[in-house]
Amino acid sequence: MTTIYLAGPDVFLPDAIDIGRRKAELCSRYGLIGLFPLDNAVDLATADASRNIFHGNQAMMNDASAIIANLTPFRGPSADAGTVYELGYMAGRGKLCLGYSNDPAIYAERVARSGDIATQNGATVDAHGLIVEDFGLPDNLMLIHTLDLHGCALVTPRQPPADLWRDLAAFEACVALAAERLSQPAVRSSS
């Protein structure tokens, strides 16, 4: 059976194991095996814990045919750094890349909402004077367009769900897309 790597800051939820189980169950309904990152299956008390998690996650990514990345903004206006790294890694390896965000807002609006913006020489800048990217996209253009090229457009709800971190409707839409794409191997060309 085809395996999919399930990336996301979900691993930082107090009920991460339950979320991982629900995600894997949704995958199996579509005939796919969902691989949830190892963060919760490693002995965190050992000195090598973080390195073991890294190597476990990399091995799972190498084995998987696709990634579904939870790109919901995390501690700032952009997606979780670990998840974004993994999306890049899978794109680099020519795997099918899918992603969703439970916050449909545009990146520039999200930065503006934080309040720390100004206008300098006609450009919107943040408190450090760095320009705010504004292409009307929900996050940095590299993330958004890699999904367009290596998979499908970012999946977002029209309105943020009541529980931003536990609503799996957008995730399930990605699973359905993955099942459809992965059942047509001849259509998928490696980059």
Add this chain to the structure above:
Amino acid sequence: MTTIYLAGPDVFLPDAIDIGRRKAELCSRYGLIGLFPLDNAVDLATADASRNIFHGNQAMMNDASAIIANLTPFRGPSADAGTVYELGYMAGRGKLCLGYSNDPAIYAERVARSGDIATQNGATVDAHGLIVEDFGLPDNLMLIHTLDLHGCALVTPRQPPADLWRDLAAFEACVALAAERLSQPAVRSSS
């Protein structure tokens, strides 16, 4: 000559072109060609601007032998999403991965500094109840350990420099490491 992709939120500085020129000059002193992302060389008025930037950056990454990623925290406790994506992409393609951060603080300390943390069931959590990763590392473990595996350990100064966004001492240390590594092709195995 060997080319290196110079990733970083430097492209969002108002003086990005000058920073890119200084970075490329430092590379040439070490016998390398530094490729600065295209963001400033694309006509931003066209409807396809963001897509053109993406394709230009991906083509530069595909051509380059290595990446030097500026992982200085950007609009939150982690590195810039676009830069992190590019680091992952280059790791996925088995390229030499180097990175630096001009902020040497530990990730968990940086989140704590933002003030929105609490303790729940013995774990440190943020305002949304998500656990704060704390392995004593400067950023998410995937970023830090991919540098260990695919290149060299993250380069950081002992103290943040006076100008976090324009001091290039840590960048130059990465260029020196890249020059050393890339002059020994037999030592480098693709992953």
